[in-house]
Amino acid sequence: MRDPNIGEILVQADELAHRVRELGAEISRDYGGRNPLLIGVLKGAVFFLSDLMREIEIPCEVDFMAVASYGSATDASGVVRILKDLDRPVAERHVLIVEDIVDSGLTLQYLLRNLGARDPASLEVCALLTKPARRKVDLPTRYVGFEIPDRFAIGYGLDLGERYRNLPYVAALTERDELSAGPAHTASRAG
Ligand code: IMP
Ligand code: MG
Numbered sequence: 001m002r003d004p005n006i007g008e009i010l011v012q013a014d015e016l017a018h019r020v021r022e023l024g025a026e027i028s029r030d031y032g033g034r035n036p037l038l039i040g041v042l043k044g045a046v047f048f049l050s051d052l053m054r055e056i057e058i059p060c061e062v063d064f065m066a067v068a069s070y071g072s073a074t075d076a077s078g079v080v081r082i083l084k085d086l087d088r089p090v091a092e093r094h095v096l097i098v099e100d101i102v103d104s105g106l107t108l109q110y111l112l113r114n115l116g117a118r119d120p121a122s123l124e125v126c127a128l129l130t131k132p133a134r135r136k137v138d139l140p141t142r143y144v145g146f147e148i149p150d151r152f153a154i155g156y157g158l159d160l161g162e163r164y165r166n167l168p169y170v171a172a173l174t175e176r177d178e179l180s181a182g183p184a185h186t187a188s189r190a191g
Helices: 013-030 046-053 106-116 176-190
Strands: 006-011 037-042 061-071 076-084 094-102 122-130 143-147 170-173
Touching (some): 006 143, 013 122, 046 061, 076 106, 106 122
Parallel strands (some): 037 094, 094 122
Antiparallel strands (some): 061 076
């Protein structure tokens, strides 16, 4: 897809596939005999979750939650509201929260508290991406796919205003100065 918003590629499609396979194998080893319940956080985690689940070789189940974190398009405020709750109780289940990205960590902090209060047998996190430079709260993230720099990421589930989730790779959003420099360069080269 050619689009001026799509900047440098942070994680290529084949790197994603390889790491997802590794995570699936790790989870299969760690959760043998425990029938884990994977909880996908809508909508961004759906893409990662569906690939991850197919790399898990033990019985497991899936459920979904949708949350809204108030804030601007690119910054969460830490105030979280549940838009869709789980279909079933999680008491005594081995719960694995599957997230697309941990940025400030505020959304995940809320989810860990909320789900932790429902008495699961265990509660862990599997995040595809993490931006350590942006973390505001310290969180236990058991499984992490990739650490990325402090850039707004799009693709493989991550959106900017609901767009770009379908990119098969993770890219950085073009920075504003790069954007304004782009057409100017093209124009001068063309002219
Ligand atoms: P946090 O609460 O700041 O950790 O981030 C909460 C949510 O913001 C994530 O689950 C994503 O949906 C979204 N988000 C954070 N950083 C990015 C990004 O770089 N690209 C796209 N979405 C992001
Ligand atoms: Mg999300």
